[in-house]
Amino acid sequence: xxQVTQNPRYLITVTGKKLTVTCSxxxxxxxxxxxxxxxxxxxxxxxxxxxxxxTDKGDVPEGYKVSRKEKRNFPLILESPSPNQTSxxxxxxxxxxxxxxQYFGAGTRLSVL
Amino acid sequence: AQxxxxxxxxxxxxxxxxLTVKCTYSVSGNPYLFWYxxxxxxxxxxxxxxxxxDNLVKGSxxxxxxxxxxxxxxxxxxxxxxVSDSALYFCAVRDRxxxxxxxxxxxxxxxxxxx
Numbered sequence: 095x096x097q098v099t100q101n102p103r104y105l106i107t108v109t110g111k112k113l114t115v116t117c118s119x120x121x122x123x124x125x126x127x128x129x130x131x132x133x134x135x136x137x138x139x140x141x142x143x144x145x146x147x148x149t150d151k152g153d154v155p156e157g158y159k160v161s162r163k164e165k166r167n168f169p170l171i172l173e174s175p176s177p178n179q180t181s182x183x184x185x186x187x188x189x190x191x192x193x194x195x196q197y198f199g200a201g202t203r204l205s206v207l
Numbered sequence: 208a209q210x211x212x213x214x215x216x217x218x219x220x221x222x223x224x225x226l227t228v229k230c231t232y233s234v235s236g237n238p239y240l241f242w243y244x245x246x247x248x249x250x251x252x253x254x255x256x257x258x259x260x261d262n263l264v265k266g267s268x269x270x271x272x273x274x275x276x277x278x279x280x281x282x283x284x285x286x287x288x289x290v291s292d293s294a295l296y297f298c299a300v301r302d303r304x305x306x307x308x309x310x311x312x313x314x315x316x317x318x319x320x321x322x
Contacts, residue, residue, distance in 0.1 A: 098250070107294045136211075136312035137251075138299060144307065152309065184250060188308055192300070194239055194258060194312060198250035 096121045100185050100199035106124030107175055108207050115170045115202050123179040124189050126168040143168055155169040209234045211300050213313035214319040220288045228283040228316045230298030240281040242272055246294045288320045316321055
């Protein structure tokens with residue numbers, strides 16, 4: 095089954111404790127992206143990657159890092175999480191063959207205390 | 208700058224009645240337009256898209272949307288609502304000249320269909 099898999103689904107952590115949210119897709123998509131969803135703001139793009147070793151900032155990149163060492167994986171790294179990064183995070187992937195449709199993971203709900 | 212507006216935080220309809228969820232957009236060029244739906248504790252699911260061609264596009268679960276270039280709108284519609292349609296709906300736009308695949312999302316509209 096074609097899917098985007100995020101782990102963990104839920105995470106509670108404390109300020110300053112480094113964490114990584116993993117994202118993996120099995121559709122051989124070139125493009126991957128991270129969004130955060132906050133009430134009343136919709137989804138905002140954090141980082142995106144057009145292919146392996148090619149990443150770029152989205153609209154809200156501060157406090158986040160990403161890497162794209164393999165085509166299928168696109169982890170989101172919070173080096174020193176802060177309470178304002180408490181949010182719902184989504185990973186998405188797409189490709190030209192996907193006809194402009196982005197496929198989303200189930201989401202990771204992060205709480206930073 | 209690109210933007211998407213969903214003017215209604217919530218839309219309430221009775222089961223069996225038609226529904227409309229509104230969306231207007233602003234892009235510098237020609238848009239790709241999308242509707243996604245989010246059910247509780249789930250990711251976003253693609254509903255339908257407008258790329259080119261016929262202004263009325265049909266999507267999943269009986270939903271359709273009409274692209275209106277002069278009004279820069281892309282309202283989501285369904286002739287007869289179901290209780291199971293209750294969910295959070297997002298409109299999104301992508302500028303055709305933007306090769307980054309970036310989607311700009313609206314703030315979302317919660318649809319509540321009462322029995």
